[in-house]
């Protein structure tokens with residue numbers, strides 16, 4: 037009797053799961069072939085963003101693994117970094133999705149993180165290079181058209197020194213409007229550190245120990261600074277986000293409860309500073325987490341999730357700080373996509 041009751045329950049449960057799947061997936065077309073853009077997704081929680089399928093206009097420019105995106109909200113440009121043999125490493129698009137140019141640079145081996153600084157007066161593009169060749173293990177600053185301006189680190193030599201500065205697969209860089217530079221180093225090499233440099237490249241403070249303790253890291257992957265002098269780091273290998281005081285480097289807190297299933301890969305903020313945008317590569321999710329008030333770190337809370345289809349593998353994101361539009365680099369689908377905020381209820385416009 038008991039067994040029969042259980043199988044009845046299981047049948048009912050399966051029916052419910054099936055219904056839920058129909059409701060969620062019912063309006064979504066079947067998975068397209070690998071070459072076509074993969075535009076499947078569904079929204080969970082508060083609907084904050086929707087896919088803009090008109091961006092970019094032609095997806096055939098994506099010829100490699102798309103690793104990172106950076107937005108210049110003033111010039112209206114989106115830089116997409118991709119990896120692979122004999123592929124242009126940087127593609128430049130307009131916000132309307134027109135393809136504008138590629139960078140024909142031979143100075144970039146394997147881009148990882150990409151960041152646009154000083155959009156309003158003198159924009160430049162910073163790219164971390166995790167390549168093993170003569171230009172690798174560095175962070176490079178380029179003009180908007182791809183002219184190499186500056187190299188941080190010791191090209192071609194992985195290392196842990198701070199004088200001279202060395203990196204091992206530096207994952208991402210954030211350049212504050214003050215000129216201060218924050219670097220997470222790295223993406224699985226010797227180093228597990230967060231470094232703050234002054235504008236003239238002097239080390240201000242550093243957290244450099246590998247481990248799972250407070251202020252230690254395991255594959256620090258993405259970094260951003262909010263408007264309240266707090267540095268947020270996606271500590272990927274430890275499945276948590278750690279928070280530091282940007283002036284002193286003091287540890288302020290840690291968020292882990294949102295990431296039990298999959299690690300945070302990116303950390304960025306919406307322009308109104310209300311939400312963090314965190315992607316989780318293995319679960320194919322872009323999550324919007326509520327940003328805590330000043331003086332509080334507390335526990336993380338997920339407000340909304342953009343659930344992408346399997347194997348899309350979102351890696352890093354960036355936002356248009358004027359409109360709140362969100363661009364995501366997807367390694368699995370080998371494409372970048374644009375999501376725009378809902379104007380009603382989203383609160384960005």
Ligand SMILES: *[C@@H]1O[C@H](CO)[C@@H](O)[C@H](O)[C@H]1NC(C)=O
Nearest residue numbers: 124137138139140141181182
């Ligand atoms: C890059 O190279 C291609 C092919 O040689 C050329 O058509 C294009 O104009 C070049 N772009 C830049 C920005 O130099």
Ligand SMILES: *[C@@H]1O[C@H](CO)[C@@H](O)[C@H](O)[C@H]1NC(C)=O
Nearest residue numbers: 154157158212213214215216
């Ligand atoms: C931004 O560009 C202006 C003009 O070149 C320059 O004076 C300023 O120092 C730059 N700011 C940063 C943070 O690099």
